[in-house]
Amino acid sequence: YGLWLDYSPVQNTQLRSDLSRLYSGFYFFGKSPTYEVIQKELTLSGEKMLGQSPVFTTERLAQTQVWLGTREELSQVLSLQQQTSLRALGEDGFWRGPITFQGKTYYAIIGNRPVGVLYGVFDWLKSIQTDSFDKTAEKTDSPKVRLRMLNHWDNLDRTVERGYAGFSIWDWHKLPGYVDPRYLDYARANASLGINAVSLTNVNANARILTTDFMKKAKVLADLFRPYGIKVFLTARFSAPMEIGGLKTADPLDPAVIDFWKKKTEEMYSFIPDFGGFLVKANSEGQPGPHEYGRNHAEGANLLADALAPHGGVVIWRAFVYSHELDEDRHKHANLEFEPLDGKFRDNVILQVKNGAIDFMPREPFHPLFGAMPQTNVGMEFQITQEYLGQATQLVYLAPMWEEVLQSKTYRPTPSSTVGGVVDGSDSGKKLTLVAGVSNIGTDRNWTGHLMAQSNWYAFGRLAWDPDLTSQTIAEEWVKMTFGRDPELLSKVSGMLLDSREAAVNYMMPLGLHHIMGWDHHYGPGPWVTGGRPDWTAPYYHQADSLGIGFDRTASGSDALGQYAPEIVQAWSDPQQIPEKYLLWFHHLPWDFKLQSGRTLWDEIGLHYDAGVKSVRQMQETWTSVQDKIDPERHEHVRQLLAIQAEEAEWWRNACLLYFQTFAKRPFPAEIEQPT
Ligand code: GCU
Known part of the structure; x- marks a missing residue:
């Protein structure tokens, strides 16, 4: 612990x-x-x-x-x-x-x-x-990124949105009088990785955090974290001027609203002189924002930026926006809304963009906003909490996923640019750089629910410090520091970590399939979902029919692909050239389409699902083989969770294959375990 x-x-x-x-x-x-x-x-x-x-x-x-x-x-x-x-x-x-x-x-x-x-x-x-x-x-x-930040999605009542490790570690009720020693261990752990910023509250924000009473509580945390080099940020609800300021509007151009934010910010700095700034989710998933007043995201962000600028604070404005009303493909929404605003944001605004355009899927191609807004500070948002990756029940080491995104070539702003280069400023020339991660921390004794998920907190911090690190280097560091330096243990456990993400992709959403998990809770398979909106109802994301499967995002479909650099459009438009891992993300293809292996798409889907299950069983065997090298408590904890993971990998495989078979009407490949 x-x-x-x-x-x-x-x-x-x-x-x-x-x-x-x-x-x-x-x-x-x-x-x-x-x-x-x-x-x-x-x-x-x-x-x-x-x-x-x-x-x-x-x-x-x-x-x-x-x-x-x-x-x-x-x-x-x-x-x-x-x-x-x-x-x-x-x-x-x-x-x-x-x-x-x-x-x-x-x-x-x-x-x-x-x-x-x-x-x-x-x-x-x-x-x-x-x-x-x-x-x-x-x-x-020295760090390559200026702001290395955890985003807590913690509510004031201590529930945690998409949190699977207990309750929020922020005990708002007992603050400011009672200082839980856990806060210091939290600060130590972050500082040991170079994490230097933390947003304490949920992006689906409660305006009460900006009241004087809560500022006094936040001040205690800021004072504790300061010697560890950690700055506190808070989430700002755009409608706060109405909810806690007694105003009739939150229009960003209204003088009374401007005055509200100026005074609020001044008050904040009177409690926390080095306050980091505000993190904002606006006009997304029902959150209030500038659109209510006919204003755009830049006008909204700049309102807060102007209030923070005299104090050296920063606005982190999220680009996670979508509405099925604007476009038939949610994938395109952020670029449609933000690209035209390039150059319109103040210098102390950072646009925080999720790694992919849908939502933290087990595998996503990088978000097309990276490289598309050369005049804007663009930061990365990763998700450490495993919302779509088995939550705190499954062992999935996320560094390979983040590494894959950071190493992806954007071809913009320069032909050799990568996502990592845009984010750390080496390709974009920006100084105000940011890598943020949605925290997986809670009150559980081991902090993260699954012991192995500590590696994701660790890996996040290391990659935020240096986006060029490899997931293998990071895994080995973590294993040595967590379990000791026995060479056999090191190679086996880091091997498990490194294979775990591809295993999860295989048994959940292989070959570019996405968003086919259970509705709302996002746990377990749900390719058949009916979620109350067209884009949450099958077969929206997989488009399976009697002819084939996959979401056509090429020019013949939604053309979301057209939002990427021409080099990518050219290569990925061709189903023979696109990396197979993204195949069904961008293409709708016949069940008998031939893959590089020479097998049909239908057979290959079956083999991937089955390979995922087998990888989990392999992880179980590896874990059993290191039993005498790990203390019984930690060994048993992971053993039990791996047993659940193995069952759930089968559940995913069987459920998805049996469902897709109702469209494909073909037998499963003979070499796989037949789903029942
Ligand atoms: C996901 C997640 C939500 C969260 C949202 C966000 O959609 O399921 O709980 O609020 O992301 O990033 O804002």
């Missing part, structure tokens, strides 16, 4: 003795609340890894071992060249390594700000936990 910060005892004798020496003399060159936080972490890690309390000396004596501080604080002991290269690491970067001063070598961890030192310390502790600490080596790192 200590997450990846469990700090298991160091076994290697040489490393133990080196660390024992280092832990005997920490010296901070300055003072900062962040250094107090670092001291606590060093105390905890020293006790757990070495059984030794660290010594913090107050004078820079020759017997000090580890030097910590900012570039400025250490300027007298650093060469000019060292200082210049440190400066280049930016606000949150750090350097760690040996420094020789007056004939003696010290180990130093230096940042440009105290939070950089904190990141350096966590990185150092990680190197110890993952067996890669080398006291003679220098290491630098």
Whole structure:
């Protein structure tokens, strides 16, 4: 329950003795609340890894071992060249390594700000936990993305929208008087990954969070998180001027509304001087917004941006909008609404775009807004909570999905651009960059419901820091930090993680099938759903009929494909050229269409579903084989959940194949387990 910060005892004798020496003399060159936080972490890690309390000396004596501080604080002991290269690491970067001063070598961890030192310390502790600490080596790192943010979909009554790990960890009822120690563990875990922003409340927002009483509560959290480098954001309900301000309108151009937001924002900063800003869901799924007054998203976002700008705050405006009334294909809605507004948003607005255009499906092609709005800050929204991926019952490691999206080529704004490059600013040239993830955290003892889902929180933070990291590197780090460093355990458990996402795609929605889950709760199969709106009623998303299956989004269909760069349109319009993983996302094809394997589409669908089931059974076997390497409690927890997952994978396979067979009217391929 200590997450990846469990700090298991160091076994290697040489490393133990080196660390024992280092832990005997920490010296901070300055003072900062962040250094107090670092001291606590060093105390905890020293006790757990070495059984030794660290010594913090107050004078820079020759017997000090580890030097910590900012570039400025250490300027007298650093060469000019060292200082210049440190400066280049930016606000949150750090350097760690040996420094020789007056004939003696010290180990130093230096940042440009105290939070950089904190990141350096966590990185150092990680190197110890993952067996890669080398006291003679220098290491630098800095985040590629400015805002690395968790979005909690937590309601004020402590329920969590799409939360599967208990209730909200924010105990609004007892705040501001009672400070749950869990808040600090939460901050530590985030800071260890470099997560530096958190939106506390649901995007389907309650205006009460902006009342004075709630601001006082939010202030307590902001004060606690500050030394960890974490800024607090809140969700703003667009109609708040009417609900808590007594106004008759929320029209963004109305002077009284402008004044309401200006005063509200000022009040917010009087409680939280470094308040991050507002996250807004507007004119989406029934949420209020500027459209009610004939205004567009830019006019809505700019209203809040202008109120926040004098204080340095940011508006994060979500691009998740759809309505079946505007277009026959919801896929196109965001681009139709937002692309014409490129260049119209203030500099302190970020448009937060989900990774795909539908809604966090197990696999989606990247959202066509990435690369399509060169004059706008465009940020990424991933979903860490597994709304459509087996929730907290199934083991699905999400990093391969995020990696796939980040590595996708957008061909815009430059021919070599990728989603990752648009998001981290390297292709877009933007500085105000954002990677957000919808949190999977709750009051469950293990934080995330499924123990293995801790890896998704971890992976999210690592990818937000560096979108170029591979899911394998991240999986291995997490396994070592969570289960220890046994090589067999490492390869088996990280193998399970890495295979798990493709397994889920196979047994849920292979070959580009999507949105065929149970209606409303989104759990389990439901390709037959009747959900009360045309786009929530079968066969809307799969379009299965006697001739074939798949959603035609090419020029002959909805032409959602036409919203991508010409290079993509050209390649993906052709069912022979499009990557097969996206086939039925964009094409409606006959059941006997031949795939690269030489098999028919119908047979291939069957094989994919069946392969998904077999992968889960393989995960069960692998897990059984590491039983003696994991403590019984954690082993049994995952074992039971894998057993449910295996049953549910069969449920998905059988239900979907039997349903689709009513259209295809063909036998199942002989080599699969026959669904009944
Ligand atoms: C999904 C999810 C909703 C959520 C919405 C959003 O549709 O099911 O619960 O509110 O996404 O991202 O706003």
